[in-house]
Amino acid sequence: MITKRIIPCLDVRNGTVVKGTNFENLNEISSPVQLAEYYSSHGADELVFYDITASSDGRKLFTDILTETASKVFIPLTVGGGINTLDDFDRVLKCGADKVSVNSGAIRNPSLIPEAASKYGDQCVVLSVDVKRVDGKFCVFAKGGRENTGMDALEWIKQGVKNGAGEIVVNSIDTDGVKNGFDIEMLKAVCDIVNVPVIASGGAGGKQDFVDLFNTVPGVSAGLAASIFHYGEVTIDDLKNTLKENNITVRL
Amino acid sequence: MLAVVDYGVGNLFSLQCSLKKIGAQAVVTDDENIIRAADRIILPGVGAFGDAVKKLHESGLFEVVIDEAERGKPLMGICLGMQMLFEKSYEYGEYDGLGLLNGEIVPLKGEIPQNLDIPHMGWNALSLDKNCPLFKYIEDGDCVYFVHSYFATNCDSSVVATAEYGIPVTAAVGKGNIFGCQFHPEKSGDVGLKILKAFCEIGE
Numbered sequence: 001m002i003t004k005r006i007i008p009c010l011d012v013r014n015g016t017v018v019k020g021t022n023f024e025n026l027n028e029i030s031s032p033v034q035l036a037e038y039y040s041s042h043g044a045d046e047l048v049f050y051d052i053t054a055s056s057d058g059r060k061l062f063t064d065i066l067t068e069t070a071s072k073v074f075i076p077l078t079v080g081g082g083i084n085t086l087d088d089f090d091r092v093l094k095c096g097a098d099k100v101s102v103n104s105g106a107i108r109n110p111s112l113i114p115e116a117a118s119k120y121g122d123q124c125v126v127l128s129v130d131v132k133r134v135d136g137k138f139c140v141f142a143k144g145g146r147e148n149t150g151m152d153a154l155e156w157i158k159q160g161v162k163n164g165a166g167e168i169v170v171n172s173i174d175t176d177g178v179k180n181g182f183d184i185e186m187l188k189a190v191c192d193i194v195n196v197p198v199i200a201s202g203g204a205g206g207k208q209d210f211v212d213l214f215n216t217v218p219g220v221s222a223g224l225a226a227s228i229f230h231y232g233e234v235t236i237d238d239l240k241n242t243l244k245e246n247n248i249t250v251r252l
Numbered sequence: 253m254l255a256v257v258d259y260g261v262g263n264l265f266s267l268q269c270s271l272k273k274i275g276a277q278a279v280v281t282d283d284e285n286i287i288r289a290a291d292r293i294i295l296p297g298v299g300a301f302g303d304a305v306k307k308l309h310e311s312g313l314f315e316v317v318i319d320e321a322e323r324g325k326p327l328m329g330i331c332l333g334m335q336m337l338f339e340k341s342y343e344y345g346e347y348d349g350l351g352l353l354n355g356e357i358v359p360l361k362g363e364i365p366q367n368l369d370i371p372h373m374g375w376n377a378l379s380l381d382k383n384c385p386l387f388k389y390i391e392d393g394d395c396v397y398f399v400h401s402y403f404a405t406n407c408d409s410s411v412v413a414t415a416e417y418g419i420p421v422t423a424a425v426g427k428g429n430i431f432g433c434q435f436h437p438e439k440s441g442d443v444g445l446k447i448l449k450a451f452c453e454i455g456e
């Protein structure tokens with residue numbers, strides 16, 4: 001059977017990983033390339049690079065880093081952040097990205113997903129959605145979670161898949177940063193309506209949160225996290241061993 | 253020297269980097285002479301079958317690949333490149349492949365249980381025939397990375413590895429000097445690099 005994936009996310013700004021690292025013996029590492037190599041050799045199934053640069057200089061630095069990572073790390077790479085046009089897809093795919101994640105860009109330009117899917121294939125297009133409950137309804141937020149678009153998240157995701165998104169990343173704003181577990185209710189709701197892989201993001205505080213995620217929402221394909229991995233609170237090797245002990249299929 | 257056939261389909265950056273990583277002397281080329289002079293060939297591919305076969309024809313390399321394979325030169329197809337080794341595909345129509353292996357390419361949809369996502373995407377374990385030289389450095393149960401919506405069926409005896417996805421999905425094929433991987437060795441970590449290395453050593 002296909003394994004459940006564990007995906008560390010690297011937020012990159014001006015050539016460094018923003019959330020920092022706190023590994024034993026690796027305290028000095030701020031290079032995304034080295035961090036990517038470290039994760040890859042310690043069991044990461046895939047890496048997400050998120051470009052949070054605003055300047056064009058920073059963007060150039062980001063693509064250089066991506067190119068270098070792709071030449072050294074031989075696992076799938078997903079790139080997100082600042083993807084607004086087909087040219088943006090082209091730019092990161094040429095640097096060795098395998099999948100491209102769109103978020104606000106798809107909200108601003110509804111034809112971005114269908115055009116990218118038809119040019120590069122569904123498997124290349126990841127729809128990342130920042131979701132928060134407002135008056136009991138799942139709402140799509142834009143601009144890094146700062147702006148309520150008023151759109152119904154489940155409808156937006158359904159439409160995205162219909163338009164060609166081959167994978168969905170669900171970032172729960174409600175659980176993000178709380179470290180009290182993934183948003184089980186929200187993830188169940190999403191898995192019920194789509195037939196493409198769903199990646200859970202937001203809320204991982206420890207190994208048990210991943211066990212609970214895969215046990216209670218079997219439709220979820222992957223768990224994504226940043227700080228717990230960067231700060232060494234959880235190592236991927238150890239997490240995967242725990243998942244295996246709980247009869248969850250992983251790649252060891 | 254290994255020739256990676258460049259016929260205008262997809263991005264060969266990762267494949268090039270992974271071949272460099274294992275120390276292979278590889279050249280990405282659309283030059284018939286270089287492909288004929290190479291001691292082994294990789295046929296990559298992403299996208300739709302019909303489009304890829306058309307581009308391979310347009311590049312003038314369709315017959316070259318068949319010819320070199322029939323002379324006994326080691327050939328490995330990757331992903332869509334593996335699917336093209338077969339006689340026929342039913343992806344968005346009906347198209348003839350290279351016909352080097354018996355079998356045809358059909359949709360996973362309808363063949364696998366409905367609750368499973370399509371494409372078959374992610375890491376899956378190989379159930380493999382250790383006698384195949386591609387698997388010299390890897391073991392049964394090792395995981396590799398898949399992304400595909402169609403698969404090879406009715407392949408007679410050429411199947412050398414399968415991956416369980418509701419059904420045993422053809423993961424790798426090997427017959428004489430002709431090999432193919434449905435998965436992406438260039439994205440399958442150390443296991444993938446070991447498969448590429450083994451291919452580079454076939455016939456040495």
